[in-house]
Amino acid sequence: MYRVPREMTNAGDPARTIALLWRDESAIPRKGPRRALTLDQVIGAAIEVADADGLDALTIRRVAQALNTSPMTIYTHVPGKAELLDLMVDAVYAHLSRTATTGQPWRARLTAVAQDNRALFQDHPWLTTVSTQRPVLGPGAIAKYEHELAALDGHGLTDVQLDDCLTYLLTFVHASARTAIEAQAVRQATALTDEQWWASAGPLLARVLNPADYPLATRVGEAAGQAHQGAYDPDHMYEFGLARLLDGLAPLLDRTP
CATH class of the missing domain: 1.10.10.60 (Homeodomain-like)
Structure with missing residues (x-):
């Protein structure tokens, strides 16, 4: 159940x-x-x-x-x-900030929608813990929906595709924001940065891990850890994920209406 x-x-x-x-x-x-x-x-x-x-x-x-x-x-x-x-x-x-993007390319418009929503979650972290599977039916929610759909309008999409693309974008932002908030909560609860935690845990792992048994995991893990100063960088993953998401929408939105 x-x-x-x-x-x-x-x-x-x-x-x-x-x-x-x-x-x-x-x-x-x-x-x-x-x-x-x-x-x-x-x-x-x-x-x-x-x-x-x-x-x-x-x-x-x-x-x-x-x-x-x-x-x-x-x-x-x-x-x-x-x-x-x-x-x-x-x-x-x-009260969500609605960045004006009239006349800008679709990537800039969708990036602004994503950034506005990310800032909303940062200002109100509790919002990431609320299930909105049955959406709020108030004027604030509907005005937000209207504004964000406009960032996708004019590209020959069907109404269902308009909703699909926006839902895809907002689901990514929500997941990214929730993970970032959880990472911050872990740092606060442990009073350790990720770098400090790894400085303590890394040598302990080295005693029991034979890199030859896990060559790919060892090589990639070390490279990522050095690049991000920890096991996970929320800002990097948001930027990387958003770019890949927009690339995925390009075949739909680059078409001539």
């Missing part, structure tokens, strides 16, 4: 979620005392908590503490954490 992701979008009440995302006035309770906070303040506080300490630390109580109010006050704005998470994701999508 497959394990359900710990955090995923659209895990709450879809009717309430969409009404909140689109600020449908009919979904806002009319009875009760006048609200001292706005929904955007609640969302902003939740994002700050997640940015600082991750989604494991995100609770309605923690958001209330950040706003110096009671959990019940937060519940007058959102039904629960599931709906709040959708609002958070849509809000960071809405």
Whole structure:
């Protein structure tokens, strides 16, 4: 049996979620005392908590503490954490930097889309841990989708191919960003750089490893380690992977529409 992701979008009440995302006035309770906070303040506080300490630390109580109010006050704005998470994701999508690339070649446009999304994950690392298999259906997410599709439009692709190419690009960026964040977390948890770790582990491996038994792994591993000052360089792999991804899309996008 497959394990359900710990955090995923659209895990709450879809009717309430969409009404909140689109600020449908009919979904806002009319009875009760006048609200001292706005929904955007609640969302902003939740994002700050997640940015600082991750989604494991995100609770309605923690958001209330950040706003110096009671959990019940937060519940007058959102039904629960599931709906709040959708609002958070849509809000960071809405504020995503959208580099202007009008008139530029398709490689420059797609590189800008990739870089904007990479910066988004760097600013909000918790976003890499959220499954968006069922996408957020808010204005921020849809505006992001519209903007990014425009980077691929005008090359004779079908609508399905437009979506395929964008999904391919964003999946790569997401995986790359998550790996980079994990690498940073390992360095922080161990208080060692990759170079320092290898300086300790390398001599231990040398005692038990016979290079003649693994000539290719030994030669390539040493070359890569020297080039990257460690077993893995997230920036290098992002640049290498993005270039290969764009090469793979070239047969589609270099065609004359």
